[in-house]
Amino acid sequence: MKVLTEYLKKIEELVYNKEVLLCGCAEFGNVDKDENKKQRNEDAFWFFRKLSAWAKVIYGVDSDLNSVQQMKSQNFPIFCVDVEKMNLEMKFDVIITKQVFNHLSNPGLFLNSIEKHLRKDGVLIIITPNALCLNLFLLNFFNKMHTSDFVNPHHVALYDSYTLRSMLEKNNYQVKEFYYSATSFIGKFGSFFKKSFADDLFIIAEIR
Numbered sequence: 001m002k003v004l005t006e007y008l009k010k011i012e013e014l015v016y017n018k019e020v021l022l023c024g025c026a027e028f029g030n031v032d033k034d035e036n037k038k039q040r041n042e043d044a045f046w047f048f049r050k051l052s053a054w055a056k057v058i059y060g061v062d063s064d065l066n067s068v069q070q071m072k073s074q075n076f077p078i079f080c081v082d083v084e085k086m087n088l089e090m091k092f093d094v095i096i097t098k099q100v101f102n103h104l105s106n107p108g109l110f111l112n113s114i115e116k117h118l119r120k121d122g123v124l125i126i127i128t129p130n131a132l133c134l135n136l137f138l139l140n141f142f143n144k145m146h147t148s149d150f151v152n153p154h155h156v157a158l159y160d161s162y163t164l165r166s167m168l169e170k171n172n173y174q175v176k177e178f179y180y181s182a183t184s185f186i187g188k189f190g191s192f193f194k195k196s197f198a199d200d201l202f203i204i205a206e207i208r
Contacts, residue, residue: 018093048060051096059077102129115173161178
């Protein structure tokens with residue numbers, strides 16, 4: 001399994017000239033320390049803007065009304081919906097969840113919802129924190145979990161490569177490509193010695 005150190009290049013390749021849906025389109029509170037940290041701090045919607053530059057068509061969904069209103073004020077095509085129950089009556093080539101899967105109270109319901117919106121040959125991209133990453137190991141080892149941004153009341157579950165793959169397979173998906181993503185210094189350092197020490201899981205899945 002390959003380790004991505006610049007995951008945006010892979011995303012650009014996957015979404016270029018495609019019809020895309022971004023689930024969880026606002027970056028408020030996202031603690032992912034990636035190469036776009038400065039840009040993210042200046043613009044909470046940086047990721048949506050990136051996708052807009054590459055995709056043929058893009059829509060976003062988020063359950064945070066304040067974020068949705070701010071994005072709509074900038075003329076972004078956004079819906080305020082619960083991603084576990086959404087019914088947009090639209091289909092997409094690519095659906096992306098970035099740092100969202102670990103917030104879901106019912107991931108099976110979410111995957112069923114996504115299936116209704118994904119074209120037959122479409123793909124679902126999931127980027128989510130890696131439960132086995134070196135960052136979490138060190139925080140736990142030094143009893144610093146309570147001081148970390150990794151621990152917050154909005155996180156419901158963390159996954160490793162096996163549990164996330166199992167979740168997808170139990171819900172009528174198959175993994176097309178799997179990567180680790182290392183964006184922090186510790187993640188990059190750790191993944192040099194052991195790939196599963198990388199910060200995030202990056203999975204591309206399709207409906208069976």
